[in-house]
Amino acid sequence: MTETTMTPQAQVPTGATVMGHWIDGHEVAGEGSRTGPVYDPALGVVQKEVRYGSASDVDTAVQVARTAFASWSEVSVAKRQGIMFAFRELLNARRGELAEILTAEHGKVLSDAGGEIARGLEVVEFACGLGHLLKGEFSDNVSTGVDVYSLKQPLGVVGIISPFNFPAMVPLWFFPLAIAAGNTVVLKPSEKDPTAANWMAALLKEAGLPDGVFNVVHGDKEAVDALLTHEHVASISFVGSTPIARYVYETATAHGKRVQALGGAKNHMLVLPDADLDLVADSAVNAGFGSAGERCMAISVVMAVDSIADELVGKITERMSRLTTGDGRRGCDMGPLITSAHRDKVSGYLDVAAADGATVVVDGREATFDGASDGFWLGPTLIDKVPTSSTVYTDEIFGPVLSVVRVEGYEEGMELIERVPYGNGTAIFTNDGGAARRFQREVQVGMVGVNVPIPVPVAYHSFGGWKASLFGDAKAYGPHGVEFFTREKAVTSRWLDPSHGGLNLGFPQHD
Ligand code: NAD
Secondary structure (H helix, E strand, O other): OOOOOOOOOOOOOOOOEEEOEEEOOEEEOOOOOOEEEEEEOOOOEEEEEEEOOOHHHHHHHHHHHHHHHHHHOOOOHHHHHHHHHHHHHHHHHOHHHHHHHHHHHOOOOHHHHHHHHHHHHHHHHHHHOHHHHHOOOEEEEEEOOEEEEEEEEEOOEEEEEOOOOOOOHHHHHHHHHHHHOOOEEEEEOOOOOOHHHHHHHHHHHHOOOOOOOEEEOOOOHHHHHHHHHOOOEEEEEEEOOHHHHHHHHHHHHHOOOEEEEEOOOOEEEEEOOOOOHHHHHHHHHHHHHHHHHOOOOOEEEEEEEHHHHHHHHHHHHHHHOOOOEEOHHHOOOEOOOOOHHHHHHHHHHHHHHHHOOOEEEEOHHHOOEEOOOOOOOOOOEEEEOOOOOOHHHHOOOOOOEEEEEEEOOHHHHHHHHHHOOEEOEEEEEOOOHHHHHHHHHHOOOOEEEEOOOOOOOOOOOOEOOEEOOEEOOOOEOHHHHHHHOEEEEEEEEEOOOHHHOOOOOOOOOOO
């Protein structure tokens, strides 16, 4: 979702809490005078304000992180890993507390918030063993008496900019590796659900992380631009919508930074006639409506081969009738959308679908909701026979709207995926190993599921798409993350040997 305007959407009640930035180990108000509302989407009310950082606030955080880098980069690998272990223990013990924050500000149901934290914890655990991946290489006696070896050194101050849909997990994709590798961090979280960032900052402090190593500046474009252009920020890790990812990539690289910028998605699931249709229907519903479809790895298009399409639509519809939508604290299957503006935008696609000749099989506007009447509700929605010319098909809707497109077979499905500008995730459902193998080799998408609908790689692989879903060369976490947050230095070394003296102005050669 791209906001055309970043101004607050509602007046904040006087007396509401105003949350500040986290700089040098403390919450601070900073100098920026603007604030924005943080909603409880299930209640539809503003629960607090968050400060929007100015360029001067970003500069303060970067200078603090720069000072901290001088000492943190000298701390031994063993001690850095020790702090990561302590953070892992605390996060694991208090994950319920964090899940409640996520549900209150994002709206996702508590069990889903727990899943988000579990996937973030994986990366912390990966960072606990980072010493193994920070090893350089060594070549003995490459020339007589000469050795060559490499060091992996931290970059300095790294910037992280994260989206609203995973307020804990996406920052956790980056900062544990960055910190364990010896960098210091300035995080600019989404202004829509900012509290998780401060909560994790306080937990890092409790785990023993020195002040200034991890900082949070809240805000919008002003804070982002200040990070992208700051001379002492070495790299930017961004996750969000494609237009902003492209902008971040172009701006930050023009300012000499290393950049990984993960963008939006439109993930297709190809269902061949030999697939287990009950597994397919379960998977499509789980991956289409989990977190109200506000996941970059959500399945938004089911491509069903004609011969099984009617049966599959029937099975999906039957499962949808059993879903409950409501307040995430009440044990429902699905929660509200992030804002009323986003809910209205998503439900607008239902009118588009009807106008474009698609069949609205389940209309989420007609659902009932177990929550406050002002919550940002839209129920699970199924649209069949969606024309590929419709914006229902071409746009990233980012809501609980599952489209079905009917195809003749494998070739037509593959052609459609080929034409999508995004390449984040995709899945094939089949019992034909040959077809699955061909699919995984041919498809132009960065993360592929075979009978798995949301193929998010584990922490020791790397996460990222192709095409307009990733700008830059490095994916998030895993081996790519370690490479991204370190730079290699090659050392050629010779210790004094009297036989190697003498003048020689020629280019170095080996003997
Ligand atoms: P967004 O692009 O609106 O915002 C992302 C971040 O950029 C936020 O911190 C926001 O404050 C900042 N921002 C927004 N507009 C800006 C501007 N004009 N200039 C500078 N900074 C700006 O994204 P969102 O709505 O928060 O998140 C949803 C999007 O993120 C979806 O498109 C989704 O697919 C994508 N996403 C992608 C991945 C992935 O791994 N590829 C993961 C999660 C979310």
